[in-house]
Amino acid sequence: MEFRLSYVLKLLFAWIQVIAIAQAKSSSGSKTLIVYDQRVTALEEYSVVFNSLKDRSFDIHYTAIGNDSTPIELFDGESRDYDKLIIFPTRSRHFNRQLPANKLLAFLNNGGDVLAMTSPDGVADNVRVFLNQLGIYPSPKNFVLKDYMHATDDDNSLLLSSSSILNEHVVTKGNYELKYKGSAALLDNSELIIPVLQAPRTSFTEDSQKANEKWTVGTQGYAAVSFQSLYNSRVSWVGSDSFFSDRSSSPNSQFVDELMKWTFSEKSVLKSVGGSHVHLSGLDYADVPYKINDQVVYKIGLSEWNGEFWVPFMADDVQLELRMIDPYYRITLVPNTSTDCVQYYSSGEINLPDHHGIFTFSVNYMRSGLSFVSERDVKAIRHLANDEYPRSWEITNSWVYLTAIYSVIGAWSIFVVLFLGIQGRKDVTVEKKNN
């Protein structure tokens, strides 16, 4: 039953994939909701970004936030209504009640991707609390990232070098300058956070109304931060809405494009086609369970989504762990065969440990910026059966004992034969004499 169910699911998945390839470019759905505050954001200013999204067949819905406080539903019962969510800076006080932070978290934990923007003009409470839960602390309202060394002359925008982009999987480095005007965020030490754009050394974030209130100083601050949850759903935060606008399109468009592609799972998405392990002879665990010191081969196939197709994923740092509480082996897998869409990695022959127990074959490929791949298989490795040890005569050391045993047995039987034989004759003669 379970098997059949998984089969149906696989079919369904494959079918969804076909549709996805034909229409959308995200690996995980394309229904997008854009939430904006009419008082802060004029949507016309973002036509470049929206057109680019539409070109990539995203299905865009808009919700404007006004003075009413009707809740924004991201879920229809248990199932998610939207796949992506873009939140523009908001000033509305109702927004917090319309879409509370725990709803946002639930959306993320259900596999939805979120692109959140804040700006010195609008930091909604719910978005702030949501980001705080992830470990991102955007500067509050009125705090502005300033840097007198890297400012443009016209509107005090910052010029950030794209060569200092921190994660190549999210946005590739380049030789152009990004125009940034907005806030900055502090980050905590969560390993799921992927810093993308760092504030320059000479920058600081300051309250534009109260003097000497600082949020970040120097490279503490970040202008763009990404985040990937353990379930591979993604969040990006940028501290500026004007960064995406048509006006800054010419310097920023490449960065914005790549950041949005990453956030909406259009790139750097990995999947495994399943790890498997067999005896060196090719026999399966189901045929012959493993015993200690057996030789086995582990194989796993990895694919990467390039925006249109699944292509082979190449890496030299995929590792297999064979563990029973602690790892017994940690082996770097080497690329083996590949097909059009899958690269297979193989461990070569592994000598199973000389220790029986229940072991886990696990590949846990977690790289910042790539989606996490985790494959686990728990298998028992049994001890040697009573007839699988070498026979006594095959061990040269035992020859001493074998010789001893058989010489005693031999001597004993000779003794018995002689004793009985001699005694018998004596008895007869004694009897005769007595008679």
Next chain:
Amino acid sequence: MAESQALRWIQLLLKCTIFLFMTAAAVSSRLFSVIRFESIIHEFDPWFNFRATKYLVNNGFYKFLNWFDDRTWYPLGRVTGGTLYPGLMATSAAVWHGLHKIGLPVDIRNVCVLFAPAFSGVTAWATYHLTCEIKDSGAGLLAAAFIAIAPGYISRSVAGSYDNEAIAITLLMVTFMFWIKAMKTGSIMHSTFAALFYFYMVSAWGGYVFITNLIPLHVFILILMGRYSTRLYSAYTTWYAIGTLASMQIPFVGFLPIRSNDHMAALGVFGLIQIVALGSFLKAQVSWQKFKTVMVVSLIFLLLAGVCGLFALTYFGYIAPWTGRFYSLWDTNYAKIHIPIIASVSEHQPTAWPAFFFDTQFLIWLFPAGVFLLFLDLKDEHIFIIAYSVLCSYFAGVMVRLMLTLTPIICVCAAVTISKLFDIYADFSFWSDKSLEPSDSSNKTKIMTLVTKLTVCGSFLGYLYLFVYHCTWVTSNAYSSPSVVLPSRNQDGSMALIDDFREAYYWLRMNSAEDAKVASWWDYGYQIGGMADRTTLVDNNTWNNTHIAIVGKAMSSPQEKAYEILRQHDVDYVLVIFGGLIGFSGDDINKFLWMVRISEGIWPDEIKEREYFTPSGEYRMDALASQTMKDSLMYKLSYYRFASLFNGIEGMDRVRGQKIRDEDVGNLDYFEEAFTSENWMVRLYKLKDLDPVGRELHSAGEFERKSARSQKKRIVKRPSLDLRV
């Protein structure tokens, strides 16, 4: 001649009828548990034996012998085939196959349930023959009748109590019977049979060590008393050689007979008897004076060499030192201090005095009398019985469970007493005695004698009647509960069953993934394996103290630490037994101190027993309980939501008679309640997944609670964070 022939036939017929009735009594009194409850496997260990038997029946002996069980002791697994005594399972599998061969398709469960009662009949038969060798067949019949219904033996052999002891007592008596016969006659056949049954015993129960030591002790005493004979020599050497070689074929025993101190006495006596044999041969050859000096010198030399050798070999590790269980036999406090895991088992506690009377009734005071009577005509075989009595009386006083090995010998000695008594007082032949002249005085004496004899016989018949009554009462009331299902009474006094264990195990079986791992205290390991068929971390085969201590540590640690430990071991569910609602005192909170002690033994820096008591040294659960206690996982899992059954603020724990405050229990952030049985006896919790956005589960829980209260913070403060690296 023909008359005596007829008499013999009548005697045989009578004997057969008596045995038939005795077996019927033995079996039927053991069926109380089936009638009161149902045909179910009892307690804890029998569940493992049952599971192993099923495996044997389904997979055959070869697979059973090499069975690697990956569903217990996760992730270590258990080399089950090599770490169990297969005698019980092999026997019942043989019975099952036999029944199938003759066309009786009986379910293996029924074979297992009825196994112990069936073997109790055999025990009676063996006891009869043993006692016949000691006294006569009259005493034999009495002994057989006693052992058939003595509660001390029934306690481990009611229907459903499918434990090693069920077959082991039978084998013990058979082995001893053959040993006595062999020792009396010097028959190699009988001592071979003794060795073979000894082998059977080794394959069935770890208590075989008792035989391994008792028979050499018997021989040793006989040698010391100067009663060495060639009969003794041939009996002992045959038994020892065949028995030891055979016992080494059991994988679990392996080389123990030549490597463990428990077996050294048998080896030593084997050596000694060779020397004594040589000595007696020399004695026949040389003069007495010369022999005396040779003997004294060589004896001293040998004794010294032997003792030194033993110490040296033990010191250098060639011979395993005495096991902890053995030490705890001599010093009842040893286990409590050094090996809490042994002391934590209730059946390893010293016996309370009333238990002796409870288990054997009037046999207990006939027992010393019997031993005294045996002293009167001190034959070789009587020395055996005396040695057995003395040793076992001591052991039974030290450990409750060894009551079981004492019971047979009590039955034998008491039977000797009563039969001796009846030999004298039930002898009414004087009435028809013609040798005395009929006179007034002699008539008066005759009547007085008759009255005395009738009084004594009558009172003892009364005692016997009371004994039967007591045995039946004890069996039906004390020893027939399966402890899987608990009896209770409704408010109107009608009988009700508390079936929480099976309810919870069934839930687990139906609702959890097939490879789900369940962490619980080791007591429930076998039951989870047997009834819920789920992987356990630890079970009643307590072979790995550290692994048990890990579970103990998880239970005694605060939530977040416990979560870490349990997650490391891939645990999916945690099971606790909680008796506070219905007043079931054998629950986990009452066992909790043992968990603390066992884990303290491994991690003395992290777990400290003292911290679980109140400052005044009390073991409390209410508001006064220490903070460590309130933080511990066991406390939280036991009392989670408990107050909600009462007024929501505090709940009444009926076992400890204390009020549990809800605020002390607090929130469960790392676990979620999966199932709680009808009477709250079994509580199952599921480990939560890691937080997908990487928060500590505690702060995730705090966040959830805060957003439920919808508290809003207007003022945004700069967080104080560590430098990001």
